[in-house]
Amino acid sequence: MMDFTKRVRGTRDFLPPLSVKRAEFLRIIEDTYREFGFIPWDTPALEMAELLTSKGGEEIRDELYLFKDKAGREIGLRFDLTLPTARVLAENKTLPLPIKRYMIGKVWRYDRPQAGRFREFTQADVDIFGTANPLADAEVIAAPWTALRRAGLEGTVQLNDRRLLDAIADYIGLPAERRAEFYRAIDKWYKIGEDGVREELKDLAPFLDRFLEFNVDLSELPERSDEIRTAKDGLLKLGEYLDDFGVLWTFNLFIVRGLDYYTGPIFETFADRPTSILSGGRYDELIGLLGGKSIPATGGSIGVDRVLDLYVDSMNLSAKEADIYVAIIPGYEKKGIRIARELRGAGKSIFMDVTGRKLGKQLADAERRGIRTVVIVGRETENGKIVVKDMETGEQRTVDIADLSRAI
C-alpha cells in the first residue's frame, strides 16, 4: 500500500486552532491595509522563468522552483510578490499613478527548511508606485507595522539605506566588485558579532574600521561626502514621518537585505528575536529594468507564516471558530436552519450542529470550538422562545425569538 500521507518538505498544513488564528491574522492585515487606502491586487503564482531569473532575482536564482511545462516552456513559482507586480506595471504602461496596492499570497523558495523558514509561505505586501517621496516609504512601513501591532506584536523597525551604504563604500574606497561580499558579512553583525564579521571579511577587514566610523546615531552620522549627506537627510526625513505614524524605529547601519533590486531606504523589523518579520525597501529601477517606463517604487512585506511560527502564542488572535453555536434538539432541525439563517443575516457567523447528537455532546463541541454563545433550538421555539446560553458563565436565559439578534 502506498503511503499517500506525505507532504512536500518545507510546506505546512494549517489546522485548528492555528488555522483560525492565521485567518484572523490575515484579516487584521487586510483590514489595516484597506484602512491605509491600499487596493488589493492578485497575480499568478506561476511566472515565466525568464522573469524570475532576471535582474531582480539574481541573488535568489538558486532557491527557485523551476520546471518545464508540457509545451517545454520554462516556468517557475514566484519567490516574492514584488517581482510579479513589477512585471504587471512594466506591461501595463498607462496605469494611473500613484498606485497603492497590497497583495497577500503564497510564495515558494527552494530553501532547506528550518526554524522559521519554509518552502511555501505567505507574504503580505504593500507597495506604492509612482513617487520617490519619503512619505511613501514611511507609509509602506507604517501600514504593515500597524497591522502587526494590532495583532499584538510591537517590533522595532531597523532602518538603513542602500544609497547610504554605497556612498560610505565609495568614501572608504571599497572596490565595487567586493561590495556584495562586504555587505553580506556586515549583515551578520548582530548574529556573529564584530569578531565574527572580521573573520568573515578576511582581507576586507581593514575596511570595517573605516566603516564603523558611521556606526553612530543617525543624527550624528558624519557627512563625509555629498552622497552621504543626501542619503542621511532622506533617512532623517523618513524617520520624522515614521515618528508621526507612531512607528518605533531605529537606525541600523548593518541592515543590508538580500535582494539586489533595492535602491534606497531598506528596513527589517525585529520583535524579541533576531529573525525579521517585516521588511522591505525602495526599488526605483526594477520596473524600468523589466522593460517598463521608469517608475519609482517602495514596499514592505510581512512574513505571515514566519510571524505565526515564532509568535502565535504571544499574539492577540482569537481562536474561536464562529460567533454563535446553534445547538439543535433532534426534531427541531427546520427551526434551527431558520434561526441560523436569521442570525447570519444579522451579521453573525454561525456554527450549526448538523450531527443530531445529544445536547450534552453539542455543548461540549461548542466549548471545544471556543464558541461562547450557544442558542438551543428546542421545544421553547413552539412558543416563540429560545434558550441562549453563555458557555463562560454557564448562565442561560429564555428570550423571544423576535429579540434574539438583539439579545446576543
Next chain:
RNA sequence: GUCGGGGUAGUGUAGCCUGGCUAGCACACGGGACUGUGGAUCCCGUAGCCCGGGUUCAAAUCCCGGCCCCGACCCCA
C-alpha cells in the same frame, strides 16, 4: 551543497545500551454512566514499532542500505 540529532497510535513519550511477557503511559478522539445542558470524575473503545534486507530459535531493540523528519551552516521572509 555541508554538518549534527532523530523516526514507537492523531500528538507527546516509555521500552532500545543489556534481543524474549499480550509493546506501557499521558493527552486527544469515539461511546457510555447522564436519550434537554459543556468544563469534573469513572468505565469502555478506536489506534502504533518508517521501508527493505541481514544476524538470531526469537528483532521496536543488534548490523547494512534506503526513505523521511527536525535543527545548524550557506543563503534568506
